[in-house]
Amino acid sequence: MRLIVREDAASVAEYVANYILGRIKDFGPSPTRPFVLGLPTGSSPMAVYQILAAKYKAGEVSFENVITFNMDEYVGVPRDHPQSYHSFMWNHFFSHVNCRPENVHILNGNAPDVEAGCAQFEAAIEAVGGIDLFLAGVGEDGHVAFNEPGSSLASRTRVKTLAYDTILANSRFFDNDVSQVPKMALTVGVRTVLDAREVVTIALGARKAVALQRCIENGVNHMWTLSALQLHRHSMVVADEDATLELQVKTVKVRNHRPLYLSLATLTIVSVFQIN
Structure with a gap:
């Protein structure tokens, strides 16, 4: 795992957006060989989507041959509800780029059989050859997607009951009314x-x-599901300086753009600040 530290949220968004842009360009997607991108919702990726949309409008990237799979969706929330993840993705990203609608995959929380829909979602990922790059966020309790503390590290797409802390955190999108936040999701x-x-x-x-x-300095633990990325051969966390405040292995600021690597057993910290 690599940890890349940037000074603030704007710098994180710029780094991540440029990284995704580079991956797509290097891949050179075509109709017969699309790039497959996994995407999250929430506040963390919003600035990334804005930058990617701006890059598209500037002619720097095309999403015509990019297939997307979203991480999650609420159960029982109509797709046109302003807080559905379907609405979020179209409002913040898909309507601003040239993704083909048939290439966009978002779980259906209103399907007659949501469990069958989850199985079909996994089959669709497999049918396109798997996901090339999955963009993710992390919850305050260390969850990735809606894999709450205690989730199996071997879990697949499924229906999940949301933890109260997640419901409370998401209430900011529902006028701070906890009672309006869905209690279940597909993930x-x-x-x-x-x-x-x-x-x-x-x-x-x-x-x-x-x-x-907990997720990068402690061991792999199903109570902090993002920690499972320690087992991944090509995973990276991009954090702002505030998110590193609890790290025991402290980062080092350098005076140029060359990264400083501090190698541990499972972690490489990359500090890329510039001090003027």
């Missing part, structure tokens, strides 16, 4: 994320500091 599993050829996780703010420390 990709930990194993689904680990099967991606590459995973890039965003960690922003002091509220994520404890989770980041």
